[in-house]
Amino acid sequence: MLAASVGVGALAPSAVAAPTVDIRVNAGTSLGTVPSSGVGLNTGYGDEHMGDPKPTSLMKAAGVRQLRYPGGSGADDYHWKTHTYGDGSGWIPSNTDFDHFMAIAKKVGAQPILTANYGSGTPKEAADWVKYANVDKGYGVKYWEIGNEVYGNGHYGNGKGWETDNHADKSPKEYGKNLVAYSKAMKAVDPKVKIGAVLTTPGFWPDAEKAPGDTADWNNTVLSIAGGSIDFVIVHWYPGGKTTADLLNTPSRIAGVRSSLRSLIAKYTGSRAASVEIAVTENGAVGSPAQTSQAAALFAPDTYMTWFEQGATHVDWWNLHNGTDQAPTTVHGETDYQDGGILSAGTCAGGKCEPPRDTPFPTYWGIRSLTALAKPGDTMVKSSSGNSSVAVHAVRSSTGGLNVMLINKNPQNAAPVSLSYAGFTPAAGAVTTVSFAKGDTALTTAKRGTAVAQKLPPYSITTLQLKPAPGTAGADKPTPAPTPTAPTPVVSAPGTTGTRAQGEMGAPVGQATPSSTPGDLASTGASNAVVTYSALGGLLVIAAGGVLVLRGRRRRGSYGR
Known part of the structure; x- marks a missing residue:
């Protein structure tokens, strides 16, 4: 579980083995195309x-x-x-x-x-x-x-x-x-x-x-x-x-x-x-x-x-x-x-x-x-994680495979995960993974773990590139997911609208509620804020409630004009 400390949200080392996170992928239900x-x-x-x-x-x-x-x-x-x-x-x-x-x-x-x-x-x-x-x-x-x-x-x-x-x-x-x-x-x-x-x-x-x-x-x-x-x-x-x-x-x-x-x-x-x-x-x-x-x-x-x-x-x-x-x-x-x-x-x-x-x-x-x-046109499919410390996204490729991205948000602890599938039967054996972990300077492709069990390094992105089991490649294509129940529309938190010093990003000041192969893929407001402008007139810093918001629109070099 994520347990943030002051400043960067550091997580305390675990004294016991981290619990296995359950990941479920429904490869038969489409969320649309990339x-x-x-x-x-x-x-x-x-x-x-x-x-x-x-x-x-x-x-x-x-x-x-x-x-x-x-x-x-x-x-x-x-x-x-x-x-x-x-x-x-x-x-x-x-x-x-x-x-x-x-x-x-x-x-x-x-x-x-x-x-x-x-x-x-x-x-x-x-x-x-x-x-x-x-x-x-x-x-x-x-x-x-x-x-x-x-x-x-x-x-x-x-x-x-x-x-x-x-x-x-x-x-x-x-x-x-x-x-x-x-x-x-x-x-x-x-x-x-x-x-x-x-x-x-x-x-x-x-x-x-x-x-x-x-x-x-x-x-x-x-x-x-x-x-x-x-x-x-x-x-x-x-x-x-x-x-x-x-x-x-x-x-x-x-x-x-x-x-x-x-x-x-x-x-x-x-x-x-x-x-x-x-x-x-x-x-x-x-x-x-x-x-x-x-x-x-x-x-x-x-x-x-x-x-x-x-x-x-x-x-x-x-x-x-x-x-x-x-x-x-x-x-x-x-x-x-x-x-x-x-x-x-x-x-x-x-x-x-x-x-x-x-x-x-x-x-x-x-x-x-x-x-x-993913590549443009690939089909995004439903997936879920049993723990918010691991994010998951899954895509059915045009060639019949299934790719699953797993993001371990814990900066200190590895995350064991157990994966299950509906609408897709993965081939047995070690799977190809493409990962980027803390300290890396490139993507790393390797054979690691299986389609049903992986151990994710701390603070890492790991994508499993799965092939279908023999005889299952002709499985049904994903069907469109039903229109999801609409979440409650976002509203500004009480007492936060009407504030007068905001960042250029139009966002809240503070928080509300090795492979090098080229790829194909293409609230709240703030009070008591202090605004500082650069020599070029662009907003640089907003300090509000102890949060420092920086914006480089017109910083040195004026790259982002």
Whole structure:
């Protein structure tokens, strides 16, 4: 059982052998297919190294199938045609303009998702971008977000906010009205484009908030106006946590968030509701003690797969390169560089430097572990664990096999597991495993254990690649699972809405309730908060209730603009 201590959630050594964890896999019940471009990554126009040979090769090997551009909050300041931001006086690398980005996406084999400038742009500027991308250049860019975290524009009383918004009216009503205008202008150029609406994440500030003059909260207002003009909704997922144990338990909250979003979509899009997608265009461990160390590596695949199982079509990790201005910390015996990127930016802080640029952090390997589990189009099947200290995800491959990912969240103790199956009979004998354990610097493929018994190393990801027993390969294909009983929609905790100092991530400050083979896969608010801004105007630190939330959107190097 997870028993968190102060800070990083350390677990006390067990005096007796750990109990066996029961894992059940129902390979005959489908949770849907792995989305073709689901595993995504954020890239920013400030990252002059995103197109270098090593990063592009590493992204491709990790199965990255979607790249988000031109950045986080920087997107609401970015003018694509001139490749400038703000008033144009700031420096931007010349090799990160739109055409360079598209060349990078092609090398990686990733679909682009673009964020149109809502904060300082116009519907015409966005429509011109669609014309250039899809008519003039033939890039066929399908997904377009309208703005980044527009609700962070100061409308909810948090000063000027962190998000550029030059509209005189910064209300959700104004955003909804302009969202319709953007959609109309962009679809007039290319009717095939899909338009995304920025929503607040249910249960996270400023969800359910009403500013003076508002008749409803952000999500209800925006969708009541623009529900007929959009094709997907956008949320950001930074669940944070005071301890690593908190972080590793957050995927259990995703079902409730999805339920709330689906309820909103059904309310405002009517007969189109089933076709309106959910995109998690930023996701990461920012706000927790671990950002580059092993806990974050375990969090990554668990979060991706849980969102996919709940029907999300895109999940984009923040960030390729990020950098940091924070001194490294030690988390469960490992150095954590407090950097939101998956590859080292080579920055220095507090007299200590990161590894050489483009060195993969453990988070990279956590994401790359997904390539051992699934390919796009494979079928996700039901699975369950008898103990929350071990997470499980299972996928039926197109070749008839079954892959099972097991994540041991205990940093100190190995976890013996016993597995049982329905709808699939595994072959006898030792099985192929692909693992990433604490201290590893690559994925390791080995023959280990059997299909029914494994011993998971502490703080590890282990994927079993199972073949069917002889004579059973023609077993029935998985059948769709019945529509799950909807969890209670997420609501903000009492007394936590209406707080005025929030992080740029649009998430709560604090916690609420060796193989190198390339892969194919692609609430609460806070009180008494202190906000610190960088020289470039980006939010860096929020300290609330003893929790330090760091955000690298505009840190040294400006990688994540």
